[in-house]
Amino acid sequence: MTAVDRRLAPKLDAAAALLAAWPEPRGEAGWAQVARARAERRLAERGAPGRRDEYWRFTDPTGLVAQPAPAAAVLVTDEAQVFDGVDQLRLVFVDGVFAPELSDKPDLAGVEIQSLAEAVRTDIHWARELFGALEASGQTPVDRPLASLNTARAVEGVAIRVTGRATRPVSLVYVHRSETSDAMLRHLVRLEAGADLTLLETGAAAARLNVAMEVEVADGAAFHHVRAQGRDHERRAATAIFARLGRESRFKSFTLTANGRLTRNECVLEFTGDDAIAHVAGASVGDGDFHHDDTVFVTHGAERCESRQVFKKVLKNGAVGVFQGKILVKPAAQKTDGYQISQALLLDEASQFLAKPELEIYADDVKCSHGSTVGAVDPTALFYLTSRGVPRAEAEALLVLAFLDEAIAEIEDEGLADDVRARLAAWVARRRRA
């Protein structure tokens, strides 16, 4: 056995165990079977994530791979669900299983909503161009094994085709009820030319969640994605978004993460049409047993596109934040405007932030910048606030929220942004009392 084989062997064993743990879907259309078989082969050949993989150096994948899923207590709270006040079309999943009795009727002008199971059973379906395709192309140059597993096995989720401008957000509500649930969700979203949709995702979903979403944003379409991951302290989640962006399209994704033992949020974007815009942002706050990883890969393959990554993390009591962000500019992607900032505010010396910003540029006429900072609360600002009579704890809270605001400002809808601000303020306030 060579050294490479020895490193690969446990990854292959883990991959086989993952595939064995999830039943093989039956009775699906030929195109779906092909996509699933290819994904299964990718995973079986490349293996599950391992600690020595380049993109898992900062995050131990054990809790995401282990069988069975590690248990996680359900957070008991009488608070209203985040974004509750927004007029929305709710699709509710309980421990990863669609609950029609809790959901709204999927009637929305300009939007076709189906379950994934229905879509993959239909021989002629728009989803055949999408399902597994964006995930497969997102596997180069970096393996994303948990997304391959998702393509191979996920049977729950939605297929959404948007032909017009949706008048209200489609909201995926993830209810976590069982301490031992292991959920896998797969969503397919296609926005036709000029369409417009806001998609909300809220909740912990399960003790462990693997969710993947493929999004095709056609020419001139706009996709807004706002997500609030559940506050359950022990939950684990691996999420992946794969998006392909057409000419003059707009893609905006924001994720709020408060708590959670382990979160890996991957976002893989590719510009295929000129003059498109994509912003990916995240605000995460963790106290204690919290490991949060944002891994972003943006490929500029067209001219005059703008990408922006804004990630802010507030960490205390040994919480760990990770950012791995890459901008790849292909030779033809002239006039690219790429921006990336990742910042962590450490509220004590026990917490840490690990960042790996990367730029890889093959075009000569581009504007790309990246920055990564880590620091404590600014004592000068703190003194200024307290000298005006603001108590120290309140001043600190103000500065923490101010630090996060650059990421929240990426949410276009002011109502949603204000709700996120309120949730973060409440999180900070709970810790002031603690």
Add this chain to the structure above:
Amino acid sequence: MLKIENLHVSLEEEAKAILKGVDLEVRAGEVHAIMGPNGSGKSTLSYVLAGRDGYEVTEGSATLDGADLLGLEPEERAAAGLFLAFQYPVEIPGVGNMTFLRTALNAQRKARGEEELNAADFLRLVREKAKALDVDADMLKRPVNVGFSGGEKKRNEILQMAVLEPRMCILDETDSGLDVDAMKLVAAGVNALRAQDRAFLVITHYQRLLDHIVPDVVHIMADGRIVQSGGPELALEVETNGYAGILKSVA
């Protein structure tokens, strides 16, 4: 109102003495000016009174209406009625100017056992004060001091003072970085606040501010002590002869 006795202060980090026995008393209704060359300890005095970290009081006392100031946190000093207008007002991205002002005012009122001001009353109060200082709605909306010009920052300091209505106001080089028009505006703002139950300590390097904010008493500070005190004419003497002449005569 403010009474400083034999105040000795060192830097915490390097045990370097900055203030070496400052004695000063400012009574209600009075305006005192402290002038002095660079490095004489003027700004340190203002920071120590306001409660900034990094200084160690090794001897002496400072009281506000007989109550010890030096043992209090900065926010407690503010609630007790002390206000420092910063030489370099701090930019705080992400915190709106109005949010900041309202949080500060209501925190002080709460600390004094007064009722908090509601949003409508607060807005009315700020608008009225802002108008006099030529602070426009845009400045109020922006994050604290972010993108403000030097003059705007100083006007914002005076606006905070006008809203918070402290009893003891310390102005640290409020004239620095101001053109003549901005200085007049700031001075008018300060003069409008002069009152029987309020006192000012105006720290400045140059005499020109004192043409607009006329002091009752002028102190000259050098090497951590007040070396000479007098009337407004002392400021004119500084303007004519510089600090060198005065310091020589004191020595």
